[in-house]
Structure formats: C-alpha cells, structure tokens
Amino acid sequence: MTPRVMIVEDEEALSLLLRYNLEAEGYSVEVVPRGDDAETRLRETVPDLLLLDWMLPGISGIELCRRLRARDVTRTLPVIMLTARGEEQERIRGLATGADDYVVKPFSVPELMARVRAILRRSRPEVIASLLRAGDIELDRETHRVRRSGRELRLGPTEFRLLEFLMKSPGRVFSREQLLDGVWGRDVYVDERTVDVHIGRLRKAVNRGRTKDPIRTVRGAGYAFDDQFVTVN
Numbered sequence: 001m002t003p004r005v006m007i008v009e010d011e012e013a014l015s016l017l018l019r020y021n022l023e024a025e026g027y028s029v030e031v032v033p034r035g036d037d038a039e040t041r042l043r044e045t046v047p048d049l050l051l052l053d054w055m056l057p058g059i060s061g062i063e064l065c066r067r068l069r070a071r072d073v074t075r076t077l078p079v080i081m082l083t084a085r086g087e088e089q090e091r092i093r094g095l096a097t098g099a100d101d102y103v104v105k106p107f108s109v110p111e112l113m114a115r116v117r118a119i120l121r122r123s124r125p126e127v128i129a130s131l132l133r134a135g136d137i138e139l140d141r142e143t144h145r146v147r148r149s150g151r152e153l154r155l156g157p158t159e160f161r162l163l164e165f166l167m168k169s170p171g172r173v174f175s176r177e178q179l180l181d182g183v184w185g186r187d188v189y190v191d192e193r194t195v196d197v198h199i200g201r202l203r204k205a206v207n208r209g210r211t212k213d214p215i216r217t218v219r220g221a222g223y224a225f226d227d228q229f230v231t232v233n
Contacts, residue, residue, distance in 0.1 A: 003120055004028045004047040008038040010056055018051060021109050024182055026168050035059030046074055048124045049116060054083035062097050069098035078123045080115060109185045132167045135214060139164055148206060159202040166225035175222040199223055
C-alpha cells in the first residue's frame with residue numbers, strides 16, 4: 001500500500017521540493033495551493049498525512065486544521081503544520097488547534113522526511129515499511145542496520161542515508177545535485193564531488209569478493225540502484 005500525502009502550500013518552489021522528496025521516498029503526492037480548494041478536495045478523499053502551510057489563500061491553514069478536527073472523517077488525519085511563525089505562543093496555538101507536529105521554515109528536508117515517517121509509523125503503521133529489501137540486501141530503517149546475504153555491513157551515517165535513498169527508487173537515475181538535496185539537504189553546502197567520494201565508500205562497504213555491484217554509474221547523468229539487481233519474492 002502506497003502512503004498518500006497531500007501538500008497544501010502556495011509557495012510553488014517549496015511544494016515542488018517537498019513533492020520531489022516525498023515521491024523519492026515512495027509516497028503518492030497531491031499538491032493543492034489554496035486552503036479552500038484543499039477543504040473541498042478533503043471532502044472527496046482523505047490522504048494518510050497532510051502537510052499544511054499556516055498562511056494560505058482562501059482559508060488559512062490554522063482554520064482548515066480546526067475544521068478538519070471538527071469532522072468525524074478527518075478528526076484523526078495526521079497533520080504537520082508548516083510555518084514561518086516560530087514563536088512559542090504560535091507553536092502552542094498550532095498544536096492546540098489539532099496539528100500533530102509543527103515545523104518552522106526554513107527547515108531541513110531530511111528532518112521533515114523523518115518526521116513524516118515517524119508520524120505515519122504511529123498513525124498508519126500498515127502504510128510505511130521499516131525494512132527495504134532488494135536482491136540480497138536488507139536495510140532496516142529502525143535499527144539503522146544493513147545486511148547482505150545475512151552478513152551485517154558497516155556503513156557510516158551518510159552512506160546509510162545514501163543507500164536508503166537509492167533503494168527507495170530502484171532503477172531511477174539521480175544526478176549528483178539530486179542526491180545532495182535528498183541525502184544532505186538543501187540547507188547544507190556540500191561540493192558535488194563529495195557524492196562521488198561517498199558512493200565510493202558505499203560500494204566498498206557493500207561489495208565484497210565477487211558480489212554484484214548494485215550501484216550503477218550512468219555517465220554524464222549520475223547514479224542509480226540497479227533495477228536489474230532487484231528480485232521479486
């Protein structure tokens with residue numbers, strides 16, 4: 001079952017960034033730029049999680065959240081509020097209105113993705129997997145352990161996030177810039193050549209002996225987790 005996330009955000013650049021990262025995580029994503037349109041859409045379909053901006057045209061995010069909590073069908077819908085309002089009283093107001101979490105802009109995209117997973121794990125455990133499997137590789141998001149053919153691999157935290165990011169979209173080619181955004185986050189400056197260094201370290205950790213290299217280099221484009229490596233059980 002693919003988790004469904006609705007983004008209600010009128011800032012196009014941010015909604016595109018969030019959509020890209022959520023889809024890379026394997027979520028089905030819908031973007032609605034207005035609060036009133038979102039209210040109408042939520043009467044038609046209820047997602048597994050709502051990312052809701054505070055300041056919206058039509059109806060504010062805080063008012064939309066209040067209305068959702070007043071309806072039986074959306075009373076328990078997980079809501080993460082996105083806002084530039086970082087004052088304590090504003091955070092309290094957002095949470096008191098019914099938001100499950102509160103993220104202040106600008107924020108770290110990897111941190112937000114972690115918050116999304118944490119909330120879905122609590123509220124919709126059936127829609128988010130803690131284990132990623134491909135071929136003879138198993139990645140456990142809960143324990144941060146990786147095994148290949150039953151043998152535990154020693155990965156640094158960056159290599160773990162890099163492998164996790166690639167395994168979520170087997171066959172998809174990611175540029176170095178996309179890997180930087182998805183693994184390191186846009187708020188951290190890292191040279192693109194750093195990606196090559198960590199790919200090298202990841203390959204060294206994953207590949208031993210004559211095992212097949214699951215990471216494919218696409219000349220002039222970037223890297224992919226080889227979909228030919230993936231087996232279907």
